[in-house]
Amino acid sequence: MLPIWAYAGYKLNRELKSKQVPLLALAAAFSFVIMMFNAPIPGGSTGHAVGAAIIAIVLGPWAAVVSISVALIIQAFVFGDGGITAIGANCFNMAVVMPFVAYILYKVISGKSPIGSVRRLAAVAIAAYVSLSVAAGFTGFEFGLQPYLHTDANGNPMYMPYGFEVAVPAMLIEHVFGFSILEAIISMLIFAYLQRTDQSLLMGTSGLKVNKEPQKAAPAV
Amino acid sequence: MTIPAWMSKVDSAPCEYRVARGGRKNFVRKSIDGVVRFFGESMASESYANRPGLLQGLDPRIKLVSILAIVISVSLTRDIKVLAVVYALVLLFALLSRIGPLFFIKRVWLFIPLFTGVIAFPIIFNIFTPGDSLVVLAAPGPGVRLGPLALPDTISITGQGVMTASVFTLRVATSVSAVVLLFLTTRQDMLFKSFRAIGMPKVYVLVMDMCYRYIFIFMEVIRDLYTAKKSRTIRNQSLADDWKWVGSRIGYTLVKTLDMSEKVHRAMMSRGFTGDVKLMNDFQARKRDYVALSATLAFSLALVLISQNIIKV
Incomplete structure (x- = not known):
């Protein structure tokens, strides 16, 4: 995880300059609070989105890596969701795998279609659905790997007792038939809202590339 | 005129945040409750961080390194007696730092059934852990598959x-x-700055610090969005309409985020920010900090040695 963070920092440094600090800070705050938006689920329960896909699509994957990582670290340290030793794995699944899978799928599927097109909407839904499922699969894989890596002297697993045959399906099934569907629908609705209201955000210029034009000097007064 | 006594008294106890009870809890109520609870918990943490206690008085960098050492060594420990001793010690330090033991225990164990319990619960059955039976639950007979x-x-x-x-x-x-x-014994801004001590680049420290502040602003935005909906709807809407509403509000918050970051950027530039991050270093480790650090490092080392069976207990 460390080299990815270092590279993300380098990449952003070059492309965003001074603007990166407020943009990333606020994007991270947004990634943090997106989980507070509850939506109703048939059957009287509620759920919320992870939001990594939509953040990657709007801000670009590298900005997503940094802002989601920051949100996860704050969650672990400041709000006591624990998971300090797992933070590397956590960030890898949710702040690297998910945004990149989502971003690449979105780019490939949407192609050169107009910003307001239905095809882009479908691309967002598929990107969100697949990226969360893949991230869940990775998590299951990491869980499943543990009994092979860490066992005590008697051969008993130290951390996770479940092998691949249990961990991967367990993580995948609940996501493929549940959480990923919710993520896809909500991401699509967010995207539809942005299509209706502010298409300039979806041109791929709001995140990384915004400062490629030379910084305008403040008018001297 | 003198200030009345009740006014000058600073009450550092965590204040109670109460959420209205009763009635059906739909997604609107749940969201508002979530935000209110969030504010309540952060207020409580802050009040603990400002109390005069044992850990509050230590250098945040020392605390961060010490706690990380403990966490790493605990993750290697598999003897339940040793774990119980470490847990008791943590509780003792919480007490010495004037943190209400009930509040502390509740705070920790609230999440555990949800996340850890789900993973840990199936282990007790012989499906996952073969061994000597304590209670036989069912006998489906041979050859059954799940x-x-x-x-x-x-x-x-x-x-x-x-x-x-x-x-x-x-x-x-x-x-x-x-x-x-x-985190209960450290002010947030100090906690983030202490990450410098374990090699986090300055720019990330600044991003985290700003992020933390804006989380509160966005939380208020969300509370207001949901409160506005609650106070303006008089009957249930269809699921599709509700979902559309949630999607549009997240989209709106995203638009607001980008717009606000633009404004914050301009405000920072106009105050002399050039992209070069400068942090004030206001830490000063004293003798007691070094004592604390050596004690925790020695303790962690002992835990590691025990876990590797080099020291027998």
Whole structure:
């Protein structure tokens, strides 16, 4: 995880300059609070989105890596969701795998279609659905790997007792038939809202590339 | 005129945040409750961080390194007695730092059934941990399968399974307690700055610090969005309409985020920000900090040695 963070920092440094600090800070705050938006689920329960896909699509994957990582670290340290030793794995699944899978799928599927097109909407839904499922699969894989890596002297697993045959399906099934569907629908609705209201955000210029034009000097007064 | 006594008295106890009870809890109510609870908890943490206690008086960098050492060594420990001792020590330090023990224990154990319990619970059965049966639950007979798993002839709770699950849960509880103790006794801005000590680049420290502040602003935005909906709807809407509304509000918040970051950027530029991050270094380690650091490092080392069977207990 460390080299990815270092590279993300380098990449952003070059492309965003001074603007990166407020943009990333606020994007991270947004990634943090997106989980507070509850939506109703048939059957009287509620759920919320992870939001990594939509953040990657709007801000670009590298900005997503940094802002989601920051949100996860704050969650672990400041709000006591624990998971300090797992933070590397956590960030890898949710702040690297998910945004990149989502971003690449979105780019490939949407192609050169107009910003307001239905095809882009479908691309967002598929990107969100697949990226969360893949991230869940990775998590299951990491869980499943543990009994092979860490066992005590008697051969008993130290951390996770479940092998691949249990961990991967367990993580995948609940996501493929549940959480990923919710993520896809909500991401699509967010995207539809942005299509209706502010298409300039979806041109791929709001995140990384915004400062490629030379910084305008403040008018001297 | 003198200031009345009740006004000059500073009450540093965590204030109670109450959410209205009763009635059906739909997604609107749940969201508002979530935000209110969030504010309540952060207020409580802040009040603890400002109390005069043992850990509050230590250098945040020392605390961060010490707690990380403890967490790492705990993650290697698999002896339940050793884990229990470490957990008791963490509780003791919480007490010495004037943190209400009930509040502390509740805070830690609230999440554990949800996340750890789900993982730990199946371990107690002989499906996952073969061993000596304590209680036989069912006897489906030979050859029954559950998905990819071949079920054994009888399903029972095993002694080894209960042991593994307890060790697993206690280990998580101990590490989470240690980290909760760290942030309850450290002011957030100090905590972020202390990350410098473990090599986090300045720009990330600044981003985290700003992010933390804007989380509160966005939380208020969300509370207001949901409160506005609650006060303007008089009947239930269709699921599709509700979902559309949630999607549009997240989209709106995203638009607001980007717009606000633009404004914040301009405000920073106009105050002389050039992209070069400068942080004030206001830490000063004293003698007691070094004593604390050596004590925790020695303790962690002992834990590691015990876990590797180099020291026998």
